[in-house]
Amino acid sequence: MSALRAATRSVLRSRPTAVFGLRGSVRGYAEVPSDKIRLSFTLPHQALYKDVDVVQVNLPATTGELGVLAAHVPTVEELKAGVVDIVEESGATKQYFISGGFAVVQPGSLLSINAVEAYPIEDFSADLVRSQLAEAQKNSTSGSEIDQVEAKIELEVLEALSAVAK
Amino acid sequence: MTFWKEAGLTYNRYAAIAARATRRALKEDKRILAERREQMDIRAAKWEDGKQGEYKDIKTAEASA
Numbered sequence A: 001m002s003a004l005r006a007a008t009r010s011v012l013r014s015r016p017t018a019v020f021g022l023r024g025s026v027r028g029y030a031e032v033p034s035d036k037i038r039l040s041f042t043l044p045h046q047a048l049y050k051d052v053d054v055v056q057v058n059l060p061a062t063t064g065e066l067g068v069l070a071a072h073v074p075t076v077e078e079l080k081a082g083v084v085d086i087v088e089e090s091g092a093t094k095q096y097f098i099s100g101g102f103a104v105v106q107p108g109s110l111l112s113i114n115a116v117e118a119y120p121i122e123d124f125s126a127d128l129v130r131s132q133l134a135e136a137q138k139n140s141t142s143g144s145e146i147d148q149v150e151a152k153i154e155l156e157v158l159e160a161l162s163a164v165a166k
Numbered sequence B: 001m002t003f004w005k006e007a008g009l010t011y012n013r014y015a016a017i018a019a020r021a022t023r024r025a026l027k028e029d030k031r032i033l034a035e036r037r038e039q040m041d042i043r044a045a046k047w048e049d050g051k052q053g054e055y056k057d058i059k060t061a062e063a064s065a
Helices: A002-014 A126-139 A145-162 B011-024 B028-038 B058-064
Strands: A037-043 A046-061 A064-068 A075-079 A082-088 A093-098 A101-106 A110-115 A118-120 B043-048 B051-057
Touching: A037 A082, A046 A110, A064 A101, A093 A110, A126 A145, A126 B011, A145 B011, B011 B028, B043 B058, B051 B058
Parallel strands: A037 A110
Antiparallel strands: A037 A046, A046 A064, A046 A075, A046 A082, A075 A101, A082 A093, A093 A118, A101 A110, B043 B051
């Protein structure tokens, strides 16, 4: 009887223990650690970060540059075209250029960034930015009113991009 | 009030134009994948006397309407 019990016990022990996947982000905290923010950075077609604990996020808000750290006051900010810096737990900084969107800080250090388009800065071509910029500048002074307004919007985006694209 | 709002554009339109500008500035391979997101094919058919007309793509359908 005790042999059977010992046998089952050894079978259970020899079963490979579950690997608690530490692949980048550890999920499952009930609360965010006191020195981190839980970031969700999503696009309509893709989630770049989903509930990832990071150290700091810098945002290009329409009201100015905004740095979000742990325990930031809850706020809703409209974002303009610009660079989002994310300082991850490992200390590495990732930068994404966004076309625009919104950032929401909720109580408990939860940050949600929603953007329409976001790409790492390396994915942009400085030559294309320059040629688009010239085109948009030309269009912003000629053509119908709507065309001029559209060109002005493109100018804002491209000027922000030309400051960072290499 | 922002300049685009004064001109009559909605936020959605503004966001779409800004997104289009960023997509066009991407490097070759990423740009091709991104520009697929802009493509929209809409077809319309005109109804007359309870009968559905021929399907045409939206531009020609609007032009002939």
